Amino acid sequence: MGCETRSLIGWCLTYxxxxxxxxxxxxxxGMVDGLPVGMQIIGQRxxxxxxxxxxxxxxxxxPWQHIYETCRNRSLDYSTSLSL
Known part of the structure; x- marks a missing residue:
């Protein structure tokens, strides 16, 4: 999509x-409470x-491609949604 990524991002979750x-x-x-979630599939050796x-x-x-648009359009201002 024309965006540069860090080389470590792709493999660090399964290292x-x-x-x-x-x-x-x-x-x-999929999505949970408006945030994307992932799943790991692990096989035999x-x-x-x-x-x-x-x-x-x-x-x-x-299919998950539509989630990119959802994430791109969400607000990154979490100060009003977080309660400590």
Missing amino acids: FTNFTGHPSASIPA YADCDVLAASSTFEQLR
Whole structure:
């Protein structure tokens, strides 16, 4: 989308499981209270294809591209919504 990203963002959420040989993917899973949430899919050791297939199936069943627009348009002023 023309936006620069940090190289660490893509793998840091799954680093520990990938390090052990268990493939994992962190995928968008919807919205809760107006905020995006994700889900991790973790497979058996070296079962990368299974994790990719499960991730693809979930995305086909629950498309998430429209969430980008929702997040882009939300207010970032949390001072009125947070109560300590």
